Amino acid sequence: MSTERPGRVAVTGxxxxxxxxxxADAYWKSVREGxxxxxxxxxxxxxxxxxxxxxxxxGFEASDLIEERFLVQTDRFSHYAMAAAQHxxxxxxxxxxxxxxxxSIGVVTAAGSGGGEFGQRxxxxxxxxxxxxxxxxxSIAWFYAASTGQISIxxxxxxxCGVVASDEAGGLDGIAHAARAVRRGTGAVVVxxxxxxxxxxxxxxxxxxxxxxxxxxxxxxxxxxxDAACGFVPAEGGAMLVVEDEQRAxxxxxxxxxxxxxxxxxxxxxxxWRESREGLARAVRVxxxxxxCAPEEIDVVFAxxxxxxxxDRAEALAIADALGAHAARVPVTxxxxxxxxxxxxxxxxxxAAAVLAMEHGVVPPTPYVFxxxxxxxxxxxxxxxxxxxxxxxxxRGLMGSNAALVVRRGDDSAR
Amino acid sequence: MITTALTFxxxxxxxxxxxxxxxxxxxxxxxxxxxxxxxxxDSLGLLGIVGELENRYGVALPTDAERSKSPAEFLGLVxxxxxxxx
Numbered sequence: 001m002s003t004e005r006p007g008r009v010a011v012t013g014x015x016x017x018x019x020x021x022x023x024a025d026a027y028w029k030s031v032r033e034g035x036x037x038x039x040x041x042x043x044x045x046x047x048x049x050x051x052x053x054x055x056x057x058x059g060f061e062a063s064d065l066i067e068e069r070f071l072v073q074t075d076r077f078s079h080y081a082m083a084a085a086q087h088x089x090x091x092x093x094x095x096x097x098x099x100x101x102x103x104s105i106g107v108v109t110a111a112g113s114g115g116g117e118f119g120q121r122x123x124x125x126x127x128x129x130x131x132x133x134x135x136x137x138x139s140i141a142w143f144y145a146a147s148t149g150q151i152s153i154x155x156x157x158x159x160x161c162g163v164v165a166s167d168e169a170g171g172l173d174g175i176a177h178a179a180r181a182v183r184r185g186t187g188a189v190v191v192x193x194x195x196x197x198x199x200x201x202x203x204x205x206x207x208x209x210x211x212x213x214x215x216x217x218x219x220x221x222x223x224x225x226x227d228a229a230c231g232f233v234p235a236e237g238g239a240m241l242v243v244e245d246e247q248r249a250x251x252x253x254x255x256x257x258x259x260x261x262x263x264x265x266x267x268x269x270x271x272x273w274r275e276s277r278e279g280l281a282r283a284v285r286v287x288x289x290x291x292x293c294a295p296e297e298i299d300v301v302f303a304x305x306x307x308x309x310x311x312d313r314a315e316a317l318a319i320a321d322a323l324g325a326h327a328a329r330v331p332v333t334x335x336x337x338x339x340x341x342x343x344x345x346x347x348x349x350x351x352a353a354a355v356l357a358m359e360h361g362v363v364p365p366t367p368y369v370f371x372x373x374x375x376x377x378x379x380x381x382x383x384x385x386x387x388x389x390x391x392x393x394x395x396r397g398l399m400g401s402n403a404a405l406v407v408r409r410g411d412d413s414a415r
Numbered sequence: 416m417i418t419t420a421l422t423f424x425x426x427x428x429x430x431x432x433x434x435x436x437x438x439x440x441x442x443x444x445x446x447x448x449x450x451x452x453x454x455x456x457d458s459l460g461l462l463g464i465v466g467e468l469e470n471r472y473g474v475a476l477p478t479d480a481e482r483s484k485s486p487a488e489f490l491g492l493v494x495x496x497x498x499x500x501x
Contacts, residue, residue: 068437072435073435132466132470136466
């Protein structure tokens with residue numbers, strides 16, 4: 001039994017590790033400019049595979065940020081998550097190592113896969129040299145829950161921890177899970193997702209997705225909502241947020257950057273994109289209801305933008321179904337076209353972009369996308385200034401999860 | 416016949432390789448009873464060191480080795496086995 005506190009759930013920290021920026025500031029600068037950074041896949045062992053274009057995190061030196069004893073026992077996906085968590089905590093002004101009240105802070109991540117690169121290396125030792133040559137850290141590094149565990153250990157956080165495994169949309173479900181933990185009395189939760197899907201084994205797994213784009217031209221590989229839509233390309237990286245009880249944030253003088261206002265989630269089955277229309281629309285209605293938000297209050301929509309014609313159509317119709325006449329007026333954007341889809345990290349990056357967009361009063365554009373074939377006011381080419389108080393973030397997973405998150409602007413002045 | 420003994424220098428190198436922990440072998444030698452946990456080596460890290468030694472020397476170490484609390488205890492156990500010969 002738990003009672004829910006009436007207070008609001010604030011976002012007090014944002015950390016990003018993405019193909020277009022290794023900090024929230026750098027990410028936002030690229031997103032606002034509509035910079036597309038899709039490029040050839042260069043990760044070792046991936047060069048000859050049919051996936052030619054993706055969003056790689058480049059210039060990231062894990063050893064600059066993370067102690068070696070954590071690096072030896074973790075995969076790249078956890079390195080990104082630990083780095084993003086550190087940025088988010090620094091942004092929120094929450095100390096690591098020796099937190100004031102370690103039981104008041106929890107960690108939640110979402111994960112679509114786990115540590116593919118680490119796992120492949122150890123499995124190669126298994127069949128190449130034998131079981132005695134598999135390192136013990138294989139037991140934890142590949143595991144999709146690794147990042148939550150390592151962030152909590154590294155930071156000394158002992159509050160409620162969890163991992164959401166609900167497909168790409170799990171990025172949003174994780175934020176909702178964290179917000180519920182805060183309403184039940186946890187002071188703050190470090191929440192988000194980061195992925196590292198560009199290793200040979202991981203790429204081979206993804207080649208089975210009919211939605212994966214294997215187009216070789218980075219400018220044409222991922223163009224949702226257009227006649228040239230040909231699927232999506234994957235991305236590395238992700239984002240972590242600090243969500244916190246509003247009163248606790250105010251008491252310690254932290255800036256409230258945004259509020260997690262409402263969430264809804266549904267399931268409509270793997271690759272059943274036509275059915276995702278109904279599921280996504282329902283998720284939006286549930287999220288609006290949860291937030292006490294009228295459709296007309298939504299000032300911007302961050303679309304899922306899968307890039308599969310049937311899925312794009314379903315999403316455009318879902319927005320219309322859920323928002324009614326307002327759907328024709330509300331600006332829609334999909335900054336992820338500039339970097340690719342970081343699976344569970346993708347909707348968390350979108351949530352970070354939504355907070356930054358509200359702070360800066362601009363809707364960022366959708367890179368590489370022109371000539372929209374759907375009845376959407378998709379923002380393309382350049383950022384559009386707008387007073388943004390409330391944002392709607394949408395996400396769907398390849399396995400059938402749909403989610404919607406309503407985020408409200410914080411009441412502190414934009415930075 | 417193996418006549419070698421594991422030294423503090425080699426243990427320090429293994430701690431770095433298997434557990435990512437950098438420690439001065441002289442410090443290790445000066446305070447050999449300092450717990451592995453305090454040094455930053457967790458149970459999986461120690462298990463990795465045991466596995467590396469078993470592969471290197473072609474011997475099986477007793478299960479107590481991976482439960483050793485300190486470098487002194489660990490070296491005692493390991494060298495007992497190594498010096499007995501494989």
